[in-house]
Amino acid sequence: MNDIRTQEMNLNFGPQHPSTHGVYRGVFTMQGEYITKCVNHIGYLHRGIEKLAESRTYTQFIPYNGRLDYVSGILNEEAYVRAVEKLMGISDQVPERAEYIRVMMAELQRIASHLVFYSSMALDMAGFTPWTYGFRERDTILDLFEMATGSRMMPNYMRFGGVAADLNEEFMPALRKLLDIMPKCMEEYHGILTGNEIFQARTKGVAPLSREKALIYGISGPSARASGIDYDLRRDEPYGIYDRFKFNVPVRQTGDTFDRYIVRMEEMAESVKILEQAYREIPEGPVLAKVPKIIKPPAGEVYHRIEHSKGHLGFHIVSDGTAKPYRLRICSPCFVNVAIFEEMAVGLHLQDAVVAFASLDIVLGEIDR
Amino acid sequence: MDKKIDRQALVAFLNEKMDAQAEVFEDNTEASIKVPRLKLVETMQKLRENPQYKFDVLMNLSSVDYPENFTVIYHLFSIEHKHYLTVKVEISKENPCWVPSVSSVWKAAQVHEREVFDLMGILFNDHPDLRRILLPEDFAGHPLRKDFTQQAD
Numbered sequence: 355m356n357d358i359r360t361q362e363m364n365l366n367f368g369p370q371h372p373s374t375h376g377v378y379r380g381v382f383t384m385q386g387e388y389i390t391k392c393v394n395h396i397g398y399l400h401r402g403i404e405k406l407a408e409s410r411t412y413t414q415f416i417p418y419n420g421r422l423d424y425v426s427g428i429l430n431e432e433a434y435v436r437a438v439e440k441l442m443g444i445s446d447q448v449p450e451r452a453e454y455i456r457v458m459m460a461e462l463q464r465i466a467s468h469l470v471f472y473s474s475m476a477l478d479m480a481g482f483t484p485w486t487y488g489f490r491e492r493d494t495i496l497d498l499f500e501m502a503t504g505s506r507m508m509p510n511y512m513r514f515g516g517v518a519a520d521l522n523e524e525f526m527p528a529l530r531k532l533l534d535i536m537p538k539c540m541e542e543y544h545g546i547l548t549g550n551e552i553f554q555a556r557t558k559g560v561a562p563l564s565r566e567k568a569l570i571y572g573i574s575g576p577s578a579r580a581s582g583i584d585y586d587l588r589r590d591e592p593y594g595i596y597d598r599f600k601f602n603v604p605v606r607q608t609g610d611t612f613d614r615y616i617v618r619m620e621e622m623a624e625s626v627k628i629l630e631q632a633y634r635e636i637p638e639g640p641v642l643a644k645v646p647k648i649i650k651p652p653a654g655e656v657y658h659r660i661e662h663s664k665g666h667l668g669f670h671i672v673s674d675g676t677a678k679p680y681r682l683r684i685c686s687p688c689f690v691n692v693a694i695f696e697e698m699a700v701g702l703h704l705q706d707a708v709v710a711f712a713s714l715d716i717v718l719g720e721i722d723r
Numbered sequence: 724m725d726k727k728i729d730r731q732a733l734v735a736f737l738n739e740k741m742d743a744q745a746e747v748f749e750d751n752t753e754a755s756i757k758v759p760r761l762k763l764v765e766t767m768q769k770l771r772e773n774p775q776y777k778f779d780v781l782m783n784l785s786s787v788d789y790p791e792n793f794t795v796i797y798h799l800f801s802i803e804h805k806h807y808l809t810v811k812v813e814i815s816k817e818n819p820c821w822v823p824s825v826s827s828v829w830k831a832a833q834v835h836e837r838e839v840f841d842l843m844g845i846l847f848n849d850h851p852d853l854r855r856i857l858l859p860e861d862f863a864g865h866p867l868r869k870d871f872t873q874q875a876d
Binding site: 396397400402404405569570571572583585590591652653654655656657659666668670672680681683685689690693722723 | 726750751752779780781782783785786787788796798802805809829830831833834835838842855856857858859866867871
């Protein structure tokens with residue numbers, strides 16, 4: 355092989371590559387088929403949402419959150435609303451039923467988000483059929499969102515002290531139907547992709563990420579748990595009522611592309627478990643606490659994070675006592691996780707880099723904000 | 724989320740061990756300490772390596788443009804002890820304003836610092852690759868500063 359003369363070349367990956375759910379550009383330096391250097395270019399979607407927050411009231415800012423990670427908007431809303439509630443000191447006033455609805459919405463959204471991951475990762479390996487499978491159940495979940503919130507992707511449903519509206523009578527039977535078919539669907543997903551020999555050959559041992567490296571890069575969420583970091587905020591620092599639910603936290607050790615994939619797949623099954631419990635236990639009652647019409651948190655600051663489908667999503671809010679945030683910083687998991695790719699891509703084949711990138715499950719809307 | 728550490732003991736430890744000149748920072752979070760920027764990297768190194776504290780994750784790096792100064796805020800977390808700490812560095816509004824980079828302590832700081840540089844205009848000394856990250860290279864100004872006004876308003 356050594357006597358074949360090759361020349362270094364630069365290859366632009368993107369800026370509109372489909373595996374990125376948005377506009378990312380990687381500049382690869384290629385030596386033959388191998389990547390020797392990778393430089394991330396982001397920012398194509400930058401909308402200045404942090405600056406916008408400073409000129410909107412706390413309530414007006416809620417819908418912007420759905421536009422950050424547009425495949426799991428409810429989770430972004432939840433992180434923001436909980437941060438403001440903590441700043442206001444009203445976290446404990448959220449009614450029981452609202453807490454259950456929040457859990458149900460969050461877990462449905464987690465499944466929907468992981469299904470987008472599953473589908474697009476399969477698509478990046480030219481597997482079109484798994485893509486249709488994943489989007490089938492995701493669509494059912496979006497129907498559920500439409501019933502509860504009136505919107506499929508940009509819900510604007512969370513409110514300080516609860517949620518905007520109670521569930522309508524269609525919702526619970528539809529949820530029951532979904533929960534009944536999910537185990538069968540999970541089998542199908544695994545059957546068509548996980549056991550596939552080509553899929554295994556393309557993912558096992560590819561782009562491994564050690565625990566040490568994951569820590570120093572601040573990687574969080576499923577990508578970190580695939581590298582042996584056994585940490586899930588829902589279990590280890592339960593917010594809301596997560597301490598009432600029984601579920602496992604899937605953890606793997608090698609942190610290769612396959613592990614990152616399988617952790618997310620197992621997480622979907624755990625989310626179904628949580629949904630089953632919430633379905634059984636949800637009480638009747640109000641869904642919104644009596645909070646002031648105009649939200650004016652006392653001067654001070656707060657940092658609060660939740661377990662988002664892609665990692666730890668944190669909001670750092672500084673209040674000066676007025677009705678608008680003085681400064682609002684969104685620490686998004688995708689922004690932190692994408693940084694590892696510059697190092698991860700080095701030494702990979704081009705086609706493996708595509709799959710490794712997909713396995714990080716990032717959404718550019720949240721990276722650029 | 725609220726597991727806090729004894730800040731008085733931590734500050735005493737830092738000041739005694741390495742003359743860090745750290746102070747307890749009084750705010751509503753009850754988790755902040757203040758460090759002068761010249762002692763920042765050393766302090767962070769200690770906080771990460773000392774087995775009693777072991778802050779192995781930099782969760783977030785934020786910056787605020789207060790009327791009197793810029794504040795750079797580091798949110799630290801320890802997976803092992805499950806505790807939190809907020810470290811603040813206050814810098815006067817000189818030009819150019821700078822703080823030392825902590826990217827040698829946590830690689831995660833690299834992208835965070837580039838973003839703060841891009842949007843707030845604070846320089847990070849010894850950062851390996853300090854470029855704009857979200858805005859185009861030729862963008863003028865730093866949008867998150869309070870004196871940068873939105874055109875639409």
